[in-house]
Amino acid sequence: MNFFDTHAHYNDEKFEEDRNIIIREIKENNIKYVTVVGYNIESSIKAIEIANKYDNIYATVGISPNDLDSQIDLEKIESLAQDKKVVAIGEIGLDYYWNKENKDLQKDIFVKQIEIANKMDLPISIHTREAVYDTLEVLKNRIKVKNSGIFHCCPLNIELIKEAVKLGFYISFSGNVTFKNSKNANKCIEAVPIDKLLIETDSPYMTPEPYRGKRNNSIYVKLVAQKIAEVRNMELEDIAKITLENAKRVYKIVD
Ligand code: NI
Numbered sequence: 560m561n562f563f564d565t566h567a568h569y570n571d572e573k574f575e576e577d578r579n580i581i582i583r584e585i586k587e588n589n590i591k592y593v594t595v596v597g598y599n600i601e602s603s604i605k606a607i608e609i610a611n612k613y614d615n616i617y618a619t620v621g622i623s624p625n626d627l628d629s630q631i632d633l634e635k636i637e638s639l640a641q642d643k644k645v646v647a648i649g650e651i652g653l654d655y656y657w658n659k660e661n662k663d664l665q666k667d668i669f670v671k672q673i674e675i676a677n678k679m680d681l682p683i684s685i686h687t688r689e690a691v692y693d694t695l696e697v698l699k700n701r702i703k704v705k706n707s708g709i710f711h712c713c714p715l716n717i718e719l720i721k722e723a724v725k726l727g728f729y730i731s732f733s734g735n736v737t738f739k740n741s742k743n744a745n746k747c748i749e750a751v752p753i754d755k756l757l758i759e760t761d762s763p764y765m766t767p768e769p770y771r772g773k774r775n776n777s778i779y780v781k782l783v784a785q786k787i788a789e790v791r792n793m794e795l796e797d798i799a800k801i802t803l804e805n806a807k808r809v810y811k812i813v814d
Contacts, residue, residue, distance in 0.1 A: 649684025
């Protein structure tokens with residue numbers, strides 16, 4: 560049984576000491592593919608470096624809404640996106656939980672990076688937090704996303720999921736669905752068409768129960784898959800296989 564962790568940050572400094580060891584371990588534990596996601600210029604460069612070192616690792620490049628005080632060099636993002644291991648532009652989007660003061664700038668940079676994705680024929684990885692309405696507004700009215708995309712660590716908001724699916728997006732669940740206080744998890748898991756379902760860890764964050772609080776790694780994506788299998792009354796093996804195929808489809812990975 561093989562898994563695809565569609566969103567992890569092995570470019571994070573929390574993996575500086577033991578990155579190579581962890582990446583070897585996850586491979587030995589049936590994590591067949593991982594996408595390492597950038598969130599500013601530096602982490603995007605690092606994601607590409609890691610992806611080029613390991614066959615089973617892919618990268619994304621982008622500037623997240625929480626990194627707009629770093630260098631906003633969109634030409635650099637576009638040039639980085641030409642690397643053959645880059646499979647998406649992201650993580651990009653809106654975050655009014657951490658940043659309420661610059662909503663217009665967030666929307667502007669989100670739109671501009673979607674333009675890059677469209678030009679480069681890549682999907683997008685969307686980060687949205689406390690900004691559901693505006694995120695959907697951008698995607699519906701401001702720019703059409705050419706190559707689909709992923710609501711990463713998707714908020715457990717049933718209306719958002721329904722609208723996102725209607726727009727053709729994929730929904731990626733993380734450890735958030737295993738948390739004891741996540742009331743809507745089951746309903747949200749059931750609301751996603753099986754061909755739009757993805758799993759991720761968002762390592763080193765969002766560690767699933769019962770390891771919440773520890774540093775996350777891609778092996779724990781199995782706990783997310785396990786939760787989905789229980790809720791949907793399916794075999795873990797089928798969830799693994801379907802989510803892996805879905806991830807290869809959205810990221811256009813052929814092997
Ligand atoms: Ni992330």
